[in-house]
Amino acid sequence: MEVLFRDFQTACQEGSGPLLAATISPIAPPNYLNRLDAIYKDSNAASISRDVAFGLTKSAHAVIQYPNPQIDTWTEIYSAYWYAIGCIIAAAQSTSKPDWLRVYMAWKDLANTIIKHYSSGVLEAWTLPVLYMAGKHLRIFAIKADEAAAASGGDDTFNTGDIQEDIAGDFDKNQTLEDAARVINRMFTLCISDRAPLEESRKWGLYYTANLQFKTYFKLNSPSLCKNVIRALGAGRTDMPDLDAFPRSHIVTWKYYVGVLRFLEEDYAGAEESLTSAWHMCHRSATRNIKLILTYLIPTCLLTRQLLPSPRLLALYPHLAELFTPLVDAIRSGALSTFDAALADGEAEFVKRRIYLTLERGRDMCLRNLLRKVYLAAEMDEEGKRRTRIRVDEFGAAIRLGERGVEGENLENDEVECMVANMIYKNLIKGYISRAHGMVVLSKNGAFPGTGI
Amino acid sequence: MKCAFTSVVARRNFGQNHVSATPPPSTPPAAQQASSPSAAAAKAKRDWPESVRLYVQRAFASENNIPGMNREEMETKLKQVISDSAESNTLLTVDWANKPLPQHMILAERHQTIYFNQNPPWGNGVAPLSIHDTNTRRTDSPSKKRKSSDLESSQNGHQKVPPWRLANNRNLFEDRITQSDKRQRNDFGGKSSSKSHQAKNKKRFEDGQAGYVSPKEPFTPSQLSTPPQEMDQGPVIGRCQDLEKKYFRLTSAPNPDTVRPLPVLERTLDLLKRKWKKENNYSYICDQFKSLRQDLTVQHIKTEFTVNVYEIHARIALEKGDLGEYNQCQTQLRALHLQHLGGHPEEFKAYRILYFIHTCNRTDMNNALADLTPEEKKVPAIKHALETRSALALGNYHRFAQLYLSTPNMGAYLMDMFVGRERLAALSNMCLSYKPAIKLRFFTEELGFESDDESARFICDHGGQAFLEDREGEVVILTGKAGRFFEATRQAAFQKVDIKGQI
Numbered sequence: 001m002e003v004l005f006r007d008f009q010t011a012c013q014e015g016s017g018p019l020l021a022a023t024i025s026p027i028a029p030p031n032y033l034n035r036l037d038a039i040y041k042d043s044n045a046a047s048i049s050r051d052v053a054f055g056l057t058k059s060a061h062a063v064i065q066y067p068n069p070q071i072d073t074w075t076e077i078y079s080a081y082w083y084a085i086g087c088i089i090a091a092a093q094s095t096s097k098p099d100w101l102r103v104y105m106a107w108k109d110l111a112n113t114i115i116k117h118y119s120s121g122v123l124e125a126w127t128l129p130v131l132y133m134a135g136k137h138l139r140i141f142a143i144k145a146d147e148a149a150a151a152s153g154g155d156d157t158f159n160t161g162d163i164q165e166d167i168a169g170d171f172d173k174n175q176t177l178e179d180a181a182r183v184i185n186r187m188f189t190l191c192i193s194d195r196a197p198l199e200e201s202r203k204w205g206l207y208y209t210a211n212l213q214f215k216t217y218f219k220l221n222s223p224s225l226c227k228n229v230i231r232a233l234g235a236g237r238t239d240m241p242d243l244d245a246f247p248r249s250h251i252v253t254w255k256y257y258v259g260v261l262r263f264l265e266e267d268y269a270g271a272e273e274s275l276t277s278a279w280h281m282c283h284r285s286a287t288r289n290i291k292l293i294l295t296y297l298i299p300t301c302l303l304t305r306q307l308l309p310s311p312r313l314l315a316l317y318p319h320l321a322e323l324f325t326p327l328v329d330a331i332r333s334g335a336l337s338t339f340d341a342a343l344a345d346g347e348a349e350f351v352k353r354r355i356y357l358t359l360e361r362g363r364d365m366c367l368r369n370l371l372r373k374v375y376l377a378a379e380m381d382e383e384g385k386r387r388t389r390i391r392v393d394e395f396g397a398a399i400r401l402g403e404r405g406v407e408g409e410n411l412e413n414d415e416v417e418c419m420v421a422n423m424i425y426k427n428l429i430k431g432y433i434s435r436a437h438g439m440v441v442l443s444k445n446g447a448f449p450g451t452g453i
Numbered sequence: 454m455k456c457a458f459t460s461v462v463a464r465r466n467f468g469q470n471h472v473s474a475t476p477p478p479s480t481p482p483a484a485q486q487a488s489s490p491s492a493a494a495a496k497a498k499r500d501w502p503e504s505v506r507l508y509v510q511r512a513f514a515s516e517n518n519i520p521g522m523n524r525e526e527m528e529t530k531l532k533q534v535i536s537d538s539a540e541s542n543t544l545l546t547v548d549w550a551n552k553p554l555p556q557h558m559i560l561a562e563r564h565q566t567i568y569f570n571q572n573p574p575w576g577n578g579v580a581p582l583s584i585h586d587t588n589t590r591r592t593d594s595p596s597k598k599r600k601s602s603d604l605e606s607s608q609n610g611h612q613k614v615p616p617w618r619l620a621n622n623r624n625l626f627e628d629r630i631t632q633s634d635k636r637q638r639n640d641f642g643g644k645s646s647s648k649s650h651q652a653k654n655k656k657r658f659e660d661g662q663a664g665y666v667s668p669k670e671p672f673t674p675s676q677l678s679t680p681p682q683e684m685d686q687g688p689v690i691g692r693c694q695d696l697e698k699k700y701f702r703l704t705s706a707p708n709p710d711t712v713r714p715l716p717v718l719e720r721t722l723d724l725l726k727r728k729w730k731k732e733n734n735y736s737y738i739c740d741q742f743k744s745l746r747q748d749l750t751v752q753h754i755k756t757e758f759t760v761n762v763y764e765i766h767a768r769i770a771l772e773k774g775d776l777g778e779y780n781q782c783q784t785q786l787r788a789l790h791l792q793h794l795g796g797h798p799e800e801f802k803a804y805r806i807l808y809f810i811h812t813c814n815r816t817d818m819n820n821a822l823a824d825l826t827p828e829e830k831k832v833p834a835i836k837h838a839l840e841t842r843s844a845l846a847l848g849n850y851h852r853f854a855q856l857y858l859s860t861p862n863m864g865a866y867l868m869d870m871f872v873g874r875e876r877l878a879a880l881s882n883m884c885l886s887y888k889p890a891i892k893l894r895f896f897t898e899e900l901g902f903e904s905d906d907e908s909a910r911f912i913c914d915h916g917g918q919a920f921l922e923d924r925e926g927e928v929v930i931l932t933g934k935a936g937r938f939f940e941a942t943r944q945a946a947f948q949k950v951d952i953k954g955q956i
Contacts, residue, residue, distance in 0.1 A: 221820070223816065224816070264815065264816065265815075266815070351819065351822050351823045352823065354819050356819075356822065357815065357818070357819065357846065360843065360846055360847070361846070361847070363847060364847065412851075414851055414898075414899060415849070415851045415852065417851075418849060418850060418851035418852075418899070419849065420886065421882050421883060421885075421886035421887065422847070422848040422849070422882060422886075424885060424886035425848070425881075425882045425885050425886055426848075432886055432887065432888040433886050433887050433888070434887075434888065434889075435887055435891055435892075435895065
């Protein structure tokens with residue numbers, strides 16, 4: 001256990017939060033793979049707190065005289081940490097069913113202890129990374145516990161909690177995670193309700209804990225809960241430092257989630273703004289993050305600016321290329337059936353990321369491109385200018401060419417008119433339909449806004 | 454010889470935190486369950502006599518574990534027993550060595566409860582769930598309940614019957630409970646003469662609930678998975694034989710005299726089906742169905758019959774456009790269908806999709822789409838719903854009207870909910886794209902109206918009568934003039950999606 005105390009001392013001497021946080025990491029550092037084992041085996045349940053207290057005091061005397069509350073606090077924290085390590089080791093070594101729930105419960109204790117000491121004011125703000133560490137792993141353990149519970153065949157029974165109403169409860173397959181969400185919420189409240197002056201305030205932990213909450217709620221598939229977090233942060237604006245003052249990693253994550261939330265609510269303009277700025281700020285080598293951002297940014301720009309991602313961009317991220325290229329190509333060439341096929345192929349992936357419904361609207365662009373081709377392909381009139389009156393039949397023929405099988409043959413002119421009407425309504429085509437003549441009259445200048453024709 | 458473990462003492466509270474200033478969770482190497490030591494961690498603020506401690510140890514010992522007994526239940530009971538004894542200062546007088554263990558007590562109570570729910574030793578007004586509290590013969594703890602053990606003497610012979618046999622012979626028992634018996638018990642109940650005294654007793658029973666494990670909880674998770682076909686799981690087994698029953702929201706534990714058992718409920722369903730066909734009285738039917746559902750819930754009956762009931766109610770609600778009630782049934786049905794109890798899961802999946810279209814609920818729609826398997830997507834009803842969704846997403850009102858006129862099952866009722874606003878959208882669309890005018894006939898056919906009159910009325914309802922003109926014997930819509938007229942109403946229509954409240 002010496003290693004624990006030595007690290008602790010170093011961290012305190014340098015006043016380094018991250019170093020301090022590393023002391024309670026549940027993952028062994030690469031330069032000392034046996035760390036957890038060593039710490040655990042060095043003591044036992046009956047004497048852990050005494051050992052820790054002794055160890056801390058001993059090493060403390062060598063450097064600075066710590067006031068007692070600190071020793072007590074850290075004794076509790078390290079005792080809880082020790083217990084948690086025990087569970088982690090047991091789970092890691094278990095061959096049959098690792099009991100992640102126990103790990104979670106033990107880690108939750110640790111988290112609660114830490115929260116307790118923050119609210120009592122003993123732990124200072126510079127130690128915030130400790131809170132981050134606790135929260136981050138709490139979430140991870142909760143997810144593992146839920147997965148283990150699901151794998152071991154939790155029964156799909158009703159939640160018969162309320163005897164009066166016949167309410168079907170939500171299957172408790174995410175119980176642990178919900179519990180974790182509550183703990184993380186407390187961490188967030190801890191940060192936001194700190195009244196200390198800015199240099200020593202816990203407010204600096206706000207965005208990190210908010211991001212943790214976002215991640216948890218997304219995993220729980222209830223993005224609506226995130227609104228509360230955003231509102232809370234919006235309300236406390238006055239005495240909070242600006243977003244730009246926070247560490248970059250916090251900002252990028254925050255903007256990403258805000259962007260995705262806006263996307264889900266169909267506020268595409270706002271989503272574009274957030275996601276674009278997240279994209280620009282993101283570190284070049286954080287490919288996974290960039291991929292995530294782009295997954296949402298591409299459909300957004302598709303809708304707002306009718307912008308297609310360039311092949312160069314997609315080439316940078318092969319996974320994205322796989323996902324989007326067939327669609328993008330189909331849209332560019334106006335091939336409706338290819339578009340439909342590509343959308344159906346990738347449906348599972350798209351639905352998982354919740355971008356399916358948005359990408360569907362790409363069909364409008366596809367159709368517009370097709371009709372534009374018809375316009376361009378039409379013969380010139382006497383003055384060498386393009387015809388602005390196009391028969392509905394011609395459009396229909398083009399569409400039918402692309403459609404395969406039954407759908408194409410059954411396509412009535414009425415439906416073609418309907419499609420064109422939609423184009424006009426959505427401002428993808430400028431003009432009008434004259435039913436009497438069976439013609440589409442296009443505007444002389446800029447019949448296809450945004451495409452330079 | 455001193456044993457090599459920390460002695461286990463009964464704790465005063467069941468706090469969750471292992472970490473405290475006192476010795477943290479210690480794991481005695483003796484064969485104790487892992488969780489018990491933390492629970493029984495020595496928050497020894499009182500000196501418990503040795504006999505009590507031994508009793509507690511016995512309770513936690515693994516060999517005394519009853520399979521299917523929830524640990525927490527046992528602990529709660531243990532705490533209750535000991536604190537009762539402590540409060541009445543009988544810690545030293547009670548014979549702990551021979552006292553039945555908490556788990557045995559709970560088991561006995563359960564047997565009692567099932568039995569007594571059918572034969573309450575007093576009148577019908579009192580919540581029978583609290584009966585086991587009066588079972589003073591089982592527990593020595595000086596409970597705050599009145600001693601009605603004298604009333605039980607007449608039923609001595611039946612007490613050994615295990616619960617499953619009770620259930621199967623349920624009807625037999627009901628036969629045995631003759632009217633005279635009930636009257637006799639009523640008299641006994643009248644012993645505590647005045648109404649206020651009875652009311653006070655009732656209150657004490659209900660308060661006494663808090664100390665015990667609520668019998669509302671099903672026995673254990675492992676038992677929940679057994680199909681509840683033969684046996685009513687849960688504490689309430691109904692006795693009421695009436696077929697019809699008004700719906701009342703439950704505010705306390707249900708009275709088995711008002712709860713109908715399964716055979717009665719089946720007959721009720723038949724009766725209701727006939728009545729609905731004959732009379733078509735929705736408020737009555739809805740009320741009856743709600744009480745039917747309630748009876749199923751309190752008796753924890755989750756079978757194909759339950760699915761059937763919910764499906765029928767859902768369909769009736771749809772027919773009458775009662776979306777609130779329909780939504781309730783839909784939610785329950787989703788859970789029931791996932792248990793593969795039968796019924797028509799695909800039909801209702803299609804309804805769900807249509808419902809989400811109506812409520813513009815993107816999140817749930819996404820989820821519903823994610824849940825569909827490729828086979829399900831080929832089912833005609835679901836295929837129809839999916840095509841409707843995509844037609845509407847792209848604004849293809851032409852296709853939408855075709856789908857609307859060919860809706861399978863009862864989906865048309867759901868489509869009716871939002872066909873109005875989609876037609877409005879289409880109208881607005883057309884006004885912007887068609888110039889100078891379109892024939893009313895065209896409008897009628899495109900949007901699937903039944904007649905020109907209907908479509909004309911639709912336009913007028915939205916304030917567009919000015920745009921209808923008679924030209925050469927035909928009515929036209931002056932789209933050129935209309936322009937963006939309908940745009941505002943269209944926006945408004947999509948803003949508020951009204952889920953009507955229940956009737």
